[in-house]
Amino acid sequence: MQMNRADLLHAYRTMRTIREFEERLHLEFATGEIPGFVHLYAGEEASAVGVCMHLTDRDKIASTHRGHGHCIAKGVEVQGMMSEIYGRKDGVCGGKGGSMHIADLSKGMLGANGIVGGGPPLICGAALTAKTLKTGGVAVAFYGDGASNQGTTLESLNLASIWKLPAIFVCEDNGYAESTASSYSVGGSQAKRAEGFGIPCQEVDGFDFFAVHEAARVAIERARNGGGPSMLHVRLARYFGHFEGDATTYRAPGEVERIRNEQDCLRRFRQQVSDAALLDSGELDVVDREAAEAVELSVRGAKAGAPPTEADLLTDVYVAY
Amino acid sequence: MQMNRADLLHAYRTMRTIREFEERLHLEFATGEIPGFVHLYAGEEASAVGVCMHLTDRDKIASTHRGHGHCIAKGVEVQGMMSEIYGRKDGVCGGKGGSMHIADLSKGMLGANGIVGGGPPLICGAALTAKTLKTGGVAVAFYGDGASNQGTTLESLNLASIWKLPAIFVCEDNGYAESTASSYSVGGSQAKRAEGFGIPCQEVDGFDFFAVHEAARVAIERARNGGGPSMLHVRLARYFGHFEGDATTYRAPGEVERIRNEQDCLRRFRQQVSDAALLDSGELDVVDREAAEAVELSVRGAKAGAPPTEADLLTDVYVAY
Amino acid sequence: MSKKSYRTAINEALRQEMRRDPAVILMGEDIAGGAGAPGEQDAWGGVLGVTKGLVGEFGRERVLDTPLSESAYIGAAAGAAATGLRPVAELMFVDFVGVCFDQIFNQAAKFRYMFGGNARTPLVIRAMYGAGFRAASQHSQCLYPLFTHIPGLKVVLPSSAYEAKGLLIQSIRDDDPVIFLENKVQYDEEEDVPDEAYTIPFGEANLTREGRDVTIVAFGRMVKIANEAADRLLKQGISCTVLDPRTVSPLDTGTILDCVQETGRLVIVDEASPRCNMATDVSALVAQEAFGALKAPIRMVCPPHVPVPFAPNLEDLYVPNADRVEAAVRAVMGFKARELA
Amino acid sequence: MSKKSYRTAINEALRQEMRRDPAVILMGEDIAGGAGAPGEQDAWGGVLGVTKGLVGEFGRERVLDTPLSESAYIGAAAGAAATGLRPVAELMFVDFVGVCFDQIFNQAAKFRYMFGGNARTPLVIRAMYGAGFRAASQHSQCLYPLFTHIPGLKVVLPSSAYEAKGLLIQSIRDDDPVIFLENKVQYDEEEDVPDEAYTIPFGEANLTREGRDVTIVAFGRMVKIANEAADRLLKQGISCTVLDPRTVSPLDTGTILDCVQETGRLVIVDEASPRCNMATDVSALVAQEAFGALKAPIRMVCPPHVPVPFAPNLEDLYVPNADRVEAAVRAVMGFKARELA
């Protein structure tokens, strides 16, 4: 698919916003001001954005513990997210969810998830809604290589297959589940697993936005046209620890630096659009600055925000209270 | 592998005993004297016996709700089983388990299981024990086509694969999970699923004892020699309903009769050994009579047996009581 | 109004709600039956025939047979509920919850709170519970205390056919995740059940009889047993209130406390395993909130802390019965409260 | 004897039992860490470093990193336990039990009973529980009431480093399935812990202090909070017994009842969700068995019936604290029992 300038700028802006968001959180977390667990998505931006560019609010996604990128790509407001991560009342979940539970159903974002493998069954349900109510929507489950070993994920592949659901399974394979390499934990391969359940799988270079974008286009089009589910096996890398605080001693010395220098999806995108003379670097620099400003603003907003009130403890449990 | 006369007779006797056991239960259940759920294995005998012939007490198996055949094949006493099914104190589980929970750990039989997909994880554990303690044993999970869609089963395939466990996964595909056809419920195929987890799979004609026996030999030998897990996808058929009381209206008219007449494993076995002049039909007739007598005796014993005593209600919960 | 079985009442509730609201769908193993098979479709209508006939009226788009994958389809029901359907998912035996509990208690139950109120999850999970079917340890459990423990879930225990219909319709119309538990030995029990749709609100206990001396709180099938005991006790001059809370989450604490204030004595009949169960929950409520009214110790009639045995004679000893309830009531009546003080 | 943290105490218990018995093995996600990775092995030693160093001494044959497949590996631990090993499986956060509960409550817990006594399942499942870590709804639950409800399981809640070591060694030597729950905010708490191996028997409560007026029963981390409150109350002339049951299944009912007989008043502090929890369990026990001794209502100090919130200020409001315990004790002291009667 040919992308127009606006699309390209949007893609770049979204990826850059995610990167800024995550790198800033990395710094802010170190100050001790951010509570709880924070899992950063930096390095994997091309996947979230390459997929979500094809989606609108009627399409649904389910995310993981490493959810910020998916949220931003699906259109969740940066300020609401940042405030949520700081536990503020005006966070997108009122401060009750935090980083691991950011959701915005109005944007079709069914939630980050603290349970690995929690999302794929939910996405079968969202896809079933689309199919039953004929909304024309599709549903996308993002999940990691670790999650690919969880029974909930595997069952979901089969359910989507036999029900021909408009579901896309995006396995974001960053090579590790916490400190455990996927070369150790994943028997067989993702593509063969997909085949095992009767689902087509496309191997995708997750450092290349355009590769993701194109593979996602095919899979999503198939789903929208009643062709059933697909899997994308996206190989990529995370730049920070599993969560903030992880010293990542299990990685090879220099492993991340090498990837950052040689494969980084943002750098590669700039290269590609410059080479093809689609966007010039001045425009992109403007986007860089704007993204940085938006994130800076959100951090200031979050720090200035008020925590939830005592009364909030007891609300939102049931529809009645 | 060449089987000697004793082995052949043993195989036939075991299959025939299972058949007698199940056909008798079918009749006895109809009288209303047998409590609870009873799932009969008749028709599938070649699978249990073809596999278990290669096993000794140090080898472990896990079974399913349809467990009688596996039990008998693994050497559990017929009288103890029958008494258990009648809820008698001298049943192999003291009357506390019933048909769905027959177990005899002394024989390496880790239990029938009321939870579909309950067995495969346990078998990973039994295989791990064998590997860790270097017992030379292997562990076999029998499970159905329905169970092949359960996350516990799928996770176990991967665990066995990456740990290279001496485990064999025997998928007994009788075409139905309750009333649901596997053609509906199983996306992809069993063999491709095995491949998806890096496990070799052999397709096996489950009506042919010798085919099962040979495929099992290869898989078990591989496991014993440190070659890791295998799957056998055994196609077969059950002759009775899912459980006693099921009218099986979901099957095609005449479906079972046709299979009984044309593919029955016992009939085929007789044919094969006669054709090859290995056993004569007189010998086999004797086995038939003896098997019938053994089952008759066990039913009489079970009917005459005493129920557990009131005190038994409160024992066997913990090692201390 | 006509005599209907507990099974029919449930079937009728499903049918009427499906007619009323196209967003209501059903899913579960063999709830139609015969999927992909060469023979009869709707061959089972559920393992005990509760959903029989619905696929004929509503088709396979709304009555979905599932593969044997509870995590996937219960989770799918949760995801569908969060995105615009009103799924009624059948778990068959509640004992199977162990393979899909995460999707219930960490996902569906918590969406609304985790998402700051920005979610609605109108999900019903139907399942069979209870002993008496000779189905042994893995097909006879109650397990409602597990669900009751979890904030965000509602838990319903219909004690009769009439209750089942009204409570199931309420469950389907409710906007929160509801665990609706059917007692498998009651399916053939009949009583008068209105033909039209009606709802019974959650959190309002049913005073099945009023008495002076002792309040009996009983759950699900135990309501009948408690009334049986109360009948006998009345002949002995002991008059009991028998309360059916109908829903254990939310629980009608007000009515329970009011009754105890009046009678001063409490017996609780709970078929669930005795530790951290509803009997302890109600005992604790009363020991904290109505202590001053109590004239005698609270008595709990529960099974012992053992798995459900297979042998019929043991299972019959396991399940609470009217004799045990009667004995408990007589014991609290016989207690000389102030003497011991 | 030397000062050791709760974390070190647990690590030492594992190490000593692994040295003592070659059948003891460990498994869990990242309990060594770095499996298959190019960098450091033993990179994590568990998500919070509890098992650090063990793979170095015992090797990967006995310290097994698992894939992210809790059903498979917890089930494998159960199967291994039934066939000759003594596995200690780590579930990381107890909140994850939803994806593998079947293998715990229908398999491991019931083997012995279903098989008529012909099974032994010496399995330990270690997991972290509790709020206070800002880890939100899916990583902060207690959930021990769920396990306590299930016959066949034993459930251990060590309240300090000393308790943790002795109770874990007992758990490993025990022949039944044990759920051993570690409070994640206590890992750095230090106290004197003997260097040698020792066991603390199950079902024997620890009387952490004796008093005249009120019995406080507290669980896990709440034991410290109860003692903090008791310190303050003593200065106000109110003397409390603080009881740490150590194991909630089996529960030392005898000691609880004895203490209530002496003090006549009971406060229970339970961090678990309030419905069908240990506070209700102990309340019910006492309301049935020691009613005559009670001079005041029983008071339960629990969190509200809501998921654990993320925001720190809400989470701090959620978890029971010494102020609330103090207020509860003062309330039961202020009750004029016989006036209301």
Ligand SMILES: Cc1ncc(C[n+]2csc(CCOP(=O)(O)OP(=O)(O)O)c2C)c(N)n1
């Ligand atoms: C059911 C469950 N098990 C374990 C965990 C702990 N955990 C959180 S993230 C994670 C690794 C996930 O790896 P992967 O799926 O590859 O995602 P990544 O972190 O690489 O993005 C683990 C084990 C969990 N949250 N849920």
Ligand SMILES: Cc1ncc(C[n+]2csc(CCOP(=O)(O)OP(=O)(O)O)c2C)c(N)n1
């Ligand atoms: C977890 C779980 N879900 C559902 C059931 C109910 N159930 C019992 S047997 C069965 C079908 C099993 O089919 P399959 O695995 O093919 O074995 P078969 O009965 O054909 O031997 C079902 C759905 C169960 N016992 N456990």
Ligand SMILES: [Mg+2]
């Ligand atoms: Mg990963």
Ligand SMILES: [Mg+2]
């Ligand atoms: Mg089958």
